[in-house]
Amino acid sequence: MKIGLDVLGGDYAPNSTIFGAIEAQKTLKDDQRLVLIGDQQDTVERLKQAGANPDNFDYIHAPDAISMHEHPTKAITQKPNSSIAKGFELLKNGSLDSFASAGNTGAMLVGAVFSVKAISGVLRPAIATNVPKLKSGFGILLDVGANADCKPEMLNQFAILGSLYAEHIYGVATPKVGLLNIGEEEEKGNLLTISTYPLLKENNKINFIGNAEGRDMFTDFADVYVCDGFTGNVVLKLAESFYGITLKKGMKDDFFDRFNYEQYGGSPILGVNAPVIVGHGISTPEAIKNMVLLSRDMIESKIIDKIKSAFN
Amino acid sequence: MKIGLDVLGGDYAPNSTIFGAIEAQKTLKDDQRLVLIGDQQDTVERLKQAGANPDNFDYIHAPDAISMHEHPTKAITQKPNSSIAKGFELLKNGSLDSFASAGNTGAMLVGAVFSVKAISGVLRPAIATNVPKLKSGFGILLDVGANADCKPEMLNQFAILGSLYAEHIYGVATPKVGLLNIGEEEEKGNLLTISTYPLLKENNKINFIGNAEGRDMFTDFADVYVCDGFTGNVVLKLAESFYGITLKKGMKDDFFDRFNYEQYGGSPILGVNAPVIVGHGISTPEAIKNMVLLSRDMIESKIIDKIKSAFN
Numbered sequence: 305m306k307i308g309l310d311v312l313g314g315d316y317a318p319n320s321t322i323f324g325a326i327e328a329q330k331t332l333k334d335d336q337r338l339v340l341i342g343d344q345q346d347t348v349e350r351l352k353q354a355g356a357n358p359d360n361f362d363y364i365h366a367p368d369a370i371s372m373h374e375h376p377t378k379a380i381t382q383k384p385n386s387s388i389a390k391g392f393e394l395l396k397n398g399s400l401d402s403f404a405s406a407g408n409t410g411a412m413l414v415g416a417v418f419s420v421k422a423i424s425g426v427l428r429p430a431i432a433t434n435v436p437k438l439k440s441g442f443g444i445l446l447d448v449g450a451n452a453d454c455k456p457e458m459l460n461q462f463a464i465l466g467s468l469y470a471e472h473i474y475g476v477a478t479p480k481v482g483l484l485n486i487g488e489e490e491e492k493g494n495l496l497t498i499s500t501y502p503l504l505k506e507n508n509k510i511n512f513i514g515n516a517e518g519r520d521m522f523t524d525f526a527d528v529y530v531c532d533g534f535t536g537n538v539v540l541k542l543a544e545s546f547y548g549i550t551l552k553k554g555m556k557d558d559f560f561d562r563f564n565y566e567q568y569g570g571s572p573i574l575g576v577n578a579p580v581i582v583g584h585g586i587s588t589p590e591a592i593k594n595m596v597l598l599s600r601d602m603i604e605s606k607i608i609d610k611i612k613s614a615f616n
Numbered sequence: 617m618k619i620g621l622d623v624l625g626g627d628y629a630p631n632s633t634i635f636g637a638i639e640a641q642k643t644l645k646d647d648q649r650l651v652l653i654g655d656q657q658d659t660v661e662r663l664k665q666a667g668a669n670p671d672n673f674d675y676i677h678a679p680d681a682i683s684m685h686e687h688p689t690k691a692i693t694q695k696p697n698s699s700i701a702k703g704f705e706l707l708k709n710g711s712l713d714s715f716a717s718a719g720n721t722g723a724m725l726v727g728a729v730f731s732v733k734a735i736s737g738v739l740r741p742a743i744a745t746n747v748p749k750l751k752s753g754f755g756i757l758l759d760v761g762a763n764a765d766c767k768p769e770m771l772n773q774f775a776i777l778g779s780l781y782a783e784h785i786y787g788v789a790t791p792k793v794g795l796l797n798i799g800e801e802e803e804k805g806n807l808l809t810i811s812t813y814p815l816l817k818e819n820n821k822i823n824f825i826g827n828a829e830g831r832d833m834f835t836d837f838a839d840v841y842v843c844d845g846f847t848g849n850v851v852l853k854l855a856e857s858f859y860g861i862t863l864k865k866g867m868k869d870d871f872f873d874r875f876n877y878e879q880y881g882g883s884p885i886l887g888v889n890a891p892v893i894v895g896h897g898i899s900t901p902e903a904i905k906n907m908v909l910l911s912r913d914m915i916e917s918k919i920i921d922k923i924k925s926a927f928n
Contacts, residue, residue, distance in 0.1 A: 438861060449798060452806035486761060486849040494764035494846040518853030522861065534806040535847055537798040539854060541830030546858050549750060549834065555867060 311342030313407025324592020623654025625719025636904020
């Protein structure tokens with residue numbers, strides 16, 4: 305197993321990524337190799353300085369970084385030696401089994417869609433994220449930004465993608481799917497959700513339980529919340545800001561702690577032909593470590609094969 | 617001045633509405649008459665029981681209630697003696713200067729749009745709500761549910777409505793307007809927000825400051841946040857649930873306290889030919905009192921005339 309990690313991605317890279325890689329590697333088995341993609345010599349130097357054995361890792365030399373504010377498509381095309389472009393090149397040709405980066409989300413999305421490509425039958429891949437439940441555990445929310453405008457058929461597919469992710473990565477049996485909406489009744493909503501409801505209702509690959517409202521998001525109502533990428537992105541950033549506010553105010557609480565992205569490492573791009581994970585720009589070593597472990601879980605669970613089966 | 621209040625609207629009506637009316641009346645001037653719309657005899661009885669002088673109020677006998685789950689249009693049409701139908705009848709013919717209810721939001725919206733009607737030039741009225749700012753005060757968010765699907769021209773008008781409300785009701789000079797979106801840059805967003813941005817930029821009736829993201833909502837970024845009614849409703853219910861969670865967990869804090877809908881009383885339907893306010897279903901006497909005082913402020917500020925001027 306080859307787990308690809310972008311050493312140059314994230315606001316605190318390369319230190320955060322290398323420290324995170326060191327911690328992750330300690331928990332990996334011998335046949336689970338962590339492949340560090342970045343400036344090889346610099347990476348080896350930093351590993352040594354941190355007291356880690358460079359032989360415990362594999363390397364891909366990719367000295368160029370794509371910054372957070374570069375145009376995704378341009379950057380990927382014009383920087384073939386960037387860590388993100390290299391990562392996708394190797395993921396596509398099978399040299400890597402997964403690729404994760406806390407770098408430019410747009411570039412990760414472009415790379416995933418244009419190099420690894422969507423799974424046959426999947427209209428549009430989606431980015432999924434975790435939303436904590438008040439009592440314990442968390443639900444999955446998707447899409448949170450890959451598709452600002454969606455069609456009902458896309459939301460119907462997101463429901464399948466999210467359900468498979470909840471089931472095979474988090475062990476939720478027959479995950480409950482809720483359609484994020486503005487009323488409980490079937491006929492409530494905007495044009496998109498009103499048209500999506502009957503598709504979800506008839507979809508026998510999922511356990512659809514009806515409309516969810518903003519107020520249900522942190523309850524046990526559903527395990528998977530489906531919405532367009534615009535709504536999901538607004539919700540995600542709003543929830544993150546609440547978490548930030550509770551942190552600033554020094555409010556320690558089990559529920560608020562579960563908003564911490566660090567513990568689940570990153571957000572998968574679901575619906576492409578390989579495990580691809582996008583980390584938060586402000587990823588700490590702890591977040592990077594968990595992003596690597598999530599990569600491993602996605603490979604081990606054969607989630608990509610499960611998704612392929614569901615769409616074929 | 618005649619301030620109309622639906623005595624039968626809200627989960628705890630008529631007690632909550634009558635107790636709220638009594639408190640509100642104490643702060644009103646002699647020429648500011650509170651008109652109680654509901655079962656007149658029952659209302660007078662309850663006022664007496666509560667130790668209030670029934671002569672301090674005016675009455676409209678409307679014994680029928682429209683429940684929370686009735687179909688708005690049907691209910692309004694089929695129950696001419698309901699408090700909501702009567703309220704709008706009197707508002708339309710000028711016997712009332714404002715109408716407020718904590719009852720069926722849909723019925724309030726239907727009544728406002730079909731009886732009082734949209735101000736000439738206003739494409740679609742919107743429901744506005746308050747969102748607390750972390751430091752102090754609050755911003756205005758609209759639309760939060762009147763229009764699940766919006767066109768760019770509507771959002772551009774919401775910006776004017778929200779700005780006038782912030783300015784004339786809350787005294788914010790040249791309110792900053794933010795477009796709720798999923799990126800800072802002008803070209804980011806969904807089809808709606810991308811098309812709305814240039815309209816806002818060219819709109820010389822507002823102080824547009826650019827795109828706002830979910831994370832900006834509780835900051836000092838803007839005074840007015842503009843979005844479609846689907847997004848706004850999801851955001852509103854999510855924010856309310858956060859507030860509910862902090863309450864349940866016993867977290868007392870100045871910022872969280874400002875989420876309390878009770879203190880601002882209700883959400884105005886902006887863009888119709890009279891002040892119309894919708895209260896929260898769970899309105900307490902305190903909320904009802906503040907809804908009455910907000911009604912008075914809307915009448916006194918001549919906000920309807922300001923809106924008419926802006927659109928003509």
